[in-house]
Amino acid sequence: MTVLVLGGYGAVGRRIVDMLRADGVAAVSVGRDPARADRAVDLHDHSAYEEALNGVGVVVNASGSEDAELARISAGRDIPFVDISATSSYTQALNAVRGPVLLGVGIAPGLSGILVREAISENSTGVDVAIGLGAGEQHGAAATEWTYGLLGARFDDPDGSSVKNFTAGKKFDFPAESGYRRFASLRADFADQHRLTEELAIPVRTYLRLDSRLMTVGLAALTRMPWLSRFTPSVMPGGDRWAILARDHAGRQAWATGREQSVATAVIGAWSARALLEGRIAISAPTWLHSAVSLRDLSEELQAAGITTSPGASGI
Structure with missing residues (x-):
């Protein structure tokens, strides 16, 4: 077939x-x-x-x-x-x-949800998912459109509050294999966090960052002024390595990292x-x-x- x-x-x-x-x-x-x-x-x-x-x-x-x-x-x-x-x-x-x-x-959604199921503990009270993407990779038009489509938009948090994309930063220690330095990741509306929250009956929250601190800060700035996205360059500073970390609130974690998300x-x-x-x-x-x-x-x-x-x- x-x-x-x-x-x-x-x-x-x-x-x-x-x-x-x-x-x-x-x-x-x-x-x-x-x-x-x-x-x-x-x-x-x-x-x-x-x-x-x-x-x-x-x-x-x-x-x-x-x-x-x-x-x-x-x-x-x-x-x-x-x-x-x-x-x-x-x-x-x-x-x-x-x-x-x-x-x-x-990888996200997809591998991210699989890693959540790897990381979850028996008495888990929640899982955080940190997704790191290489700012310098040519992701394709659809991926770029999806990212910019999140700018200024809001989504529902598991606690019922409303969250704006690319705000509410939180720091994660990515595995050394990823080469990612420690700086804040930003909340982002990846679809599987909602599904996993429903399935597992615990809060699952997803955060996004790029391998470039400058470009990650840029996302936070753009979410306040989405119209500026039309002026962003087609080639971004950064590499092509991605990483996903799922961390249970009890400390157990699972991760994956590689090159070229596509x-x-x-x-x-x-x-x-x-x-x-x-x-x-x-x-x-x-x-x-x-x-x-x-x-x-x-x-x-x-x-x-x-x-x-x-x-x-x-x-x-």
């Missing part, structure tokens, strides 16, 4: 296509540009999209399009829809789809598509990656991609 990769020539999508093909899986890239896509489809044309599903076993959405109707069409034909989800409102719409949808397939997201996306095709993941309703997959499941692929995890985590 074929894996249809929406946005298959983008920063993440092209890597997913390459990884699947390297493993002998038939992967077809989809996009509007016939010069770059294997199959030219305008995703706004739902009838054309439905026609493209003929003979397809799994769909991976790496396009950045947040159109829940694409998932409904796919799931309505019992074709699993894998989404590299980020926006909270979009994941809420995906949660309402009837049929097989795998949400939060990437590569890590592609690794997890390609693995998920293969696992669905091969029946190693079986879903019939919207399911979050952290509920279906453990760190042990991903260990071989993460190691091969140069991703380091905390010692002892799921036997890695």
